Amino acid sequence: MQLYNTLSAREREVLIEASGEDRLTISFYQYAHIGNPQILRNHLFLKWDELDVLGRIYVAKEGINAQLSVPRIQFDAFKEHLDSITFLNGIRLNIAIEQDNKSFLKLKVKVRDKIVADGLNDSSFDVTKKGVHVSAEEFNKLIDDPDSVVVDMRNHYESEIGHFQKAVTPDVDTFRDSLDIIEDQLKEHKEDKKLVMYCTGGIRCEKASAYYKHKGFKQVYQLEGGIIEYTRQVRDQGLENKFIGKNFVFDERRAERISDEVIAQCHQCGAPCDTHVNCANDACHLLFIQCDDCKAKMDACCSEECKEVHALPYEEQKALRKGKVYSNKIFKKGRSEALKFKK
Incomplete structure (x- = not known):
């Protein structure tokens, strides 16, 4: 019984391109009392892998939190499966405003202590x-x-x-x-x-x-x-939109544009920009805002130090990382002394 991914993200990307099928990016959550999250996790993985669902799903004793991508042709079957689960029957699905067939490239269903890390008792x-x-x-x-x-x-x-x-x-x-x-x-x-x-x-x-x-x-x-x-609802009902800029999302798209205003700035030069990227240095991977000019100038890196490391042959980069423990500190999103124009 296969309960894990067998394809890499790149292999999955090739299959998605070859299929030519449209996919829907969807999110939902539900608080509920789940007696054995591991059993639910395995059940979801088996069924959703069969439907070619991809995404990041957290299951805990307190409920489920899911961000995923499903082939449009399989949406009805996916919804039918959700409705077959008592606490998910009729659940509201948030369907992305901007669709991208590659929003997720793997199916990851994980058991966690909580569906959102909130630090609360x-x-x-x-x-x-x-x-x-x-x-x-x-x-x-x-x-x-x-x-x-x-x-x-x-x-x-x-x-x-x-x-x-x-x-x-x-x-x-x-x-x-x-x-x-x-x-x-x-x-x-x-x-x-x-x-x-x-x-x-x-x-x-x-x-x-x-x-x-x-x-x-x-x-x-x-x-x-x-x-x-x-x-x-704003678009369907013709309401006034009071949201300014982009909505950050936690998949490969990184954001959906809601209004035309650009309210942020490039963290490196200060030019108007609201495009998040990850530093190309694999030992850093810092999330920050970078304009196209700075991306070209900095080779998609957040600092001169990272640019120098990124320019090294891959094996040398790998050797530099060997034996080092990289904690969550290096993934502090948008926080770095090298980012001179971070608000």
Whole structure:
């Protein structure tokens, strides 16, 4: 019984190109009580591998968080399978605004302690007592309400390229960091202000809204389906779009353009730019914003040091990395002294 990938990303990419079939990029999440996540993980892998589903899926005792790509021709079969699972029956699917057949190149279904790394002690509050879900139209009204405080629950590198009008955008590296900052900033307004939150697809707000209600906030709202669903409703219903710039996404596309405004700048020269790249030096891989001119000048690297390493023959690069332990510190997104124009 095969429970793992047998093809490399490059081999899968070739197959996708040869098939000529369109694929749909989809995300969804659901909090639920799962007794044995490993059994569910294996079941999902076997069925979805059969349907040629690719993506990154986390399963935990608290539920499931999925970002994936499915052949358009297999969508009905995929949806039928979801509906056959009790806690996923009828679940809302966030279908990407901008499609890319290569958004994912492997199927990874992993068992985790949590479906979102939030650092919270869930036993201290009831995650089911969440805030009020609002539609795009209702969210627009809340943005215009002087008694509302709109908060971006994403990290700094996400909000840097796009966010809602009037939103508070905490300069944080993790979701957990933002929770304490927002509570401290609004501690005097737990009763008189409407706390209105949004994130990419809704999952971070789902946990945060319950957390803030537990912390004493009386009026807590969250954007149903996040920025992805908001954009779909705005376009389908002809509503005013109050999101500026791009929506960062966690797949090979890296972002979906929501409005024409470019609100970020190249981290190396300061020119208007909102294109995220990873440093070409495999020992760095830093995520940062780089314009085409700097990409050519810096050989797709974040610094002169990385450029020098990247210019070495592959075997020499590999030898330099040998024996070294690379922690998450080198993957700090958009944080480096070499990035002179990082806001």
